[in-house]
Amino acid sequence: MRDAVARFARDHRLDPGPWCVALSGGADSLALTIAAAGLRPTTALIVDHGLQPDSRAVAAAAREQAIVAGCTAAQVIPVQVEGAGGPEAAARTARYRALEQARDGRPVLLAHTLDDQAETVLLGLGRGSGARSIAGMRPLDPPWCRPLLGVRRALTRAACAQAGLTPWQDPHNRDPRYTRVRLRTEVLPLLEDVLSGGVAEALARTATALREDNDALDAMAAAVLSGLGEEPDVAALTELPDAVRRRVLRGWLLAHGACGLTDTHLRAVDALVTAWRGQGAVAVPSTGRRVRLFAGRRGGCLRLYSEPV
Template sequence: MDRPGAVAELRTALTRFLGEHAGTVDRWCVALSGGADSLALTAVAAAVKPTTALIVDHGLQPGSATVADTARAQAIELGCVAAQVLRVDVGTVGGPEAAARSARYHALERARAGTPVLLAHTLDDQAETVLLGLGRGSGARSIAGMRPHDPPWYRPLLRVRRDRTRQACAELGLTPWQDPHNTDPRYTRVRLRTEALPLLEDILGGGVAEALARTAAALREDTDTLDAMAAEVLAGTGPDLPVAVLTPLPAAVRRRVIRGWLLAGGACGLTDQQIRAVDALVTAWRGQGGVAVPSAGAGERLFAGRRGPALVQYREPV
């Protein structure tokens, strides 16, 4: 039997996703860059529900305003009820990729007006994310990849290969924008896409991207279970974290309790190494000082330390 057309495949993926995760949604936004993935998603989304396209102009390349305006016009032609260009200033924290991503998500959050946002991440994007997590040794949470449903963010194409979105654009007669950043080897994700993954596919005989995506799904199930156990423990504590509560817990649950406690206290951008350092205040207590953890507070640093029978958080000026 012939394989169905790419547009039909994307429509099926969106309909299935709608049934699994978004059955009560009556309208949505779609994050549109003008590239093949988001353009194809916009086309099928606009045919299903009232859709507003949100186009983020990062202003990082010459002509970015023209690219954004073209994407806006394409969205209207595809049947979107509205299309809005969001111009942002990209900072430098975390490097260019992380800074652009942070600016983009903040802009989408402000503009979505309480509605869900469809993101056009594909199975290939998921595989790259898992590889990045493996390479950085940042723990199971990172290797578990992107969630299909992480309100307000919805990713209905995580089971669809990237080449199918390009084929869908061709079937629809759409001309997607070719982002030069997607072929720039200065970016880690580009080298994974163009060098590492093709090499792994060759060595292992194909199917690597799908296998990495399946690994992410399995790890998410495990992570969700452990997170739920940790949340139950954390709900029974106060601002200080009793060591007697933490000590009997399995290591995976204990570190999740610590992570949730730190986040509740204002920490952000935590790494596995930092969480393990705080965990050592419980498991390898030798009178050591507090552990500095990143936080959004300006002019001061957040610490986790041990004071007698409990872990406490405190801040000190920079």
């Protein structure tokens, strides 16, 4: 485990200074904490979501285990989970916000494993979210570091046992009401059986390959986007390959206040370029409150405008 973390730090040329680790108390994050603390000064950041009656006790126990594992500091951060998108999305948003505020400029190690990556790819496939979603989680997305994306969960449990530490068993990880739980306990085991094993590793490899392709296409789109005006010329956009053009449109929309874009939004805006029949403007979600953002076509160019709600 420690070798995987050390190799990650070396391969990604992380600054040799202190770092943080996000610790839930579960096997994955506890194993990561043990490995990280053995390499350099480590601060454990323990986010207490307050979603379970014993959450304060779980957080306190995780703090104690972090100190036993060799962390130089361990901080419990209570958060309030609220907002749109359901409890999982709201908890994730609150967690990342808390980690960002507490990290004090240091990188944060996250304990996502190869199994988590496989589940993410399956979720993306099932939702038809496109290549960007199927590409899974990035190993390094500063300040977030995921050194265990090549490590199976079985190894994290073994690392905790070897260190003599007992990880917390989150009851949510066994609750079939959560999609990821059913993927983990029903879908992936069935796929492993039907396809004679190696499915999780294959899905993780797929994510890596797609991420490399995405990065290349994103770089091509960025080069085009840098020379794009406020109102892009439709004729120039038409000459681009489909995958590059939609990335250019995505970048243009995001740069002008769009947010939460889906494949449906992008294809509707793309149709203003490739399937023009005089159709009206396309509404896209935006960061502005009390306004709606629209992408339309006028005089051979695309334009964005907003209207009050």
